[in-house]
Amino acid sequence: VINFAAGPAILPANVIKKAQSELYNWRGSGMSIMEMSHRGKEFLSVIQQAEADLRDLLKIPENYEVLFLQGGATTQFSAIPLNLCTSDDTADFIVTGSWGDKAFKEAQKYCKGKVVWTGKAEKYSSIPNQSELNVTVGAKYLHICANETIHGVEYKDYPSTGNDTLLVADMSSNFCSKPVDVSKFGLIYAGAQKNIGPAGVTIVIVRKDLIGKAQPSTPIMMDYKIHSENRSLYNTPPCFAIYMCGLVFGDLLSQGGLEAIERKNVEKAELLYDAIDASEGFYKCPVEKNVRSLMNVPFTMATPEMEAQFIKEASAQGMVQLKGHRSVGGIRASIYNAMPRAGVERLVAHMKAFQARHI
Numbered sequence: 105v106i107n108f109a110a111g112p113a114i115l116p117a118n119v120i121k122k123a124q125s126e127l128y129n130w131r132g133s134g135m136s137i138m139e140m141s142h143r144g145k146e147f148l149s150v151i152q153q154a155e156a157d158l159r160d161l162l163k164i165p166e167n168y169e170v171l172f173l174q175g176g177a178t179t180q181f182s183a184i185p186l187n188l189c190t191s192d193d194t195a196d197f198i199v200t201g202s203w204g205d206k207a208f209k210e211a212q213k214y215c216k217g218k219v220v221w222t223g224k225a226e227k228y229s230s231i232p233n234q235s236e237l238n239v240t241v242g243a244k245y246l247h248i249c250a251n252e253t254i255h256g257v258e259y260k261d262y263p264s265t266g267n268d269t270l271l272v273a274d275m276s277s278n279f280c281s282k283p284v285d286v287s288k289f290g291l292i293y294a295g296a297q298k299n300i301g302p303a304g305v306t307i308v309i310v311r312k313d314l315i316g317k318a319q320p321s322t323p324i325m326m327d328y329k330i331h332s333e334n335r336s337l338y339n340t341p342p343c344f345a346i347y348m349c350g351l352v353f354g355d356l357l358s359q360g361g362l363e364a365i366e367r368k369n370v371e372k373a374e375l376l377y378d379a380i381d382a383s384e385g386f387y388k389c390p391v392e393k394n395v396r397s398l399m400n401v402p403f404t405m406a407t408p409e410m411e412a413q414f415i416k417e418a419s420a421q422g423m424v425q426l427k428g429h430r431s432v433g434g435i436r437a438s439i440y441n442a443m444p445r446a447g448v449e450r451l452v453a454h455m456k457a458f459q460a461r462h463i
């Protein structure tokens with residue numbers, strides 16, 4: 105099938121096949137990666153290589169720590185304010201979709217969260233210009249969701265923050281889809297299960313000088329200092345998920361790194377958006393053109409019945425998981441790194457044929 109799921113999502117076929125070949129006996133060790141001590145030399149080589157390859161891919165500066173954590177991006181909604189703020193500090197939020205909204209609501213429990221811009225009234229279809237932002241002087245950080253998975257809104261340029269205010273980004277659904285200047289951020293976080301691996305591991309990239317200032321009540325599993333001091337091995341890590349991420353990082357490097365990946369992603373996304381825009385309103389994408397996501401492409405049709413028919417017929421042709429998120433309806437095609445161009449071409453062909461039959 106061609107899998108358009110938003111997450112957990114498609115992984116590169118060659119990576120899954122490699123994992124399959126090593127599943128029972130990892131590189132002659134006589135053990136599966138799932139069966140070995142996370143403190144043994146075999147697993148240490150896996151996590152160290154994964155980190156080295158991720159550093160290479162994103163050109164992560166030396167003064168940033170890379171942490172492999174658990175609990176999903178959702179746990180970071182609490183961990184970030186707990187680690188970066190006192191309960192009296194203010195954290196600003198730009199809310200461009202449901203995930204940014206969730207991050208804001210959770211942060212409010214641990215600091216003074218403040219929404220400085222929300223796209224809710226326009227059903228989250230845009231991203232503010234710098235001039236529309238009224239950031240709080242002295243705010244500890246400004247939080248953005250770099251790609252809103254449900255609404256399909258993606259930052260192309262990142263906002264500037266005032267003076268010492270840190271920029272913090274949820275990159276769960278566009279992590280490793282394009283190059284990023286890590287040095288612009290205080291912290292970047294991402295759940296793995298869209299672009300880089302199975303659910304179960306969450307990557308946090310955090311500037312080293314920000315570590316070690318957690319609120320006293322911070323649970324030990326959310327304290328970056330603990331994880332940093334223990335090289336992400338304070339407790340048993342999600343070994344298999346980290347191993348899979350490592351294979352994906354290796355694969356991305358062998359494809360030419362993130363510049364090459366971005367070029368492919370732009371081409372795939374253009375195919376799909378061009379088909380939507382050329383349909384003369386038969387298909388509609390609600391997102392403003394300059395911030396359309398390269399990863400998640402939502403679109404609607406005249407009626408929910410027609411959309412259901414479209415999805416049913418796509419599924420009969422092997423194109424699955426195209427239903428929009430339950431909170432917004434419509435159709436959503438997620439076209440992460442591992443989606444081949446041919447998959448998008450098949451979808452576009454279905455769109456054209458479906459339209460021809462319905463006008």
Ligand code: PLP
Nearest residue numbers: 176177178203253274276277295
């Ligand atoms: N942030 C974004 C942008 C997401 O797409 C998701 C999940 O889809 C989350 C956060 C929550 O991630 P998790 O389910 O790993 O907690």
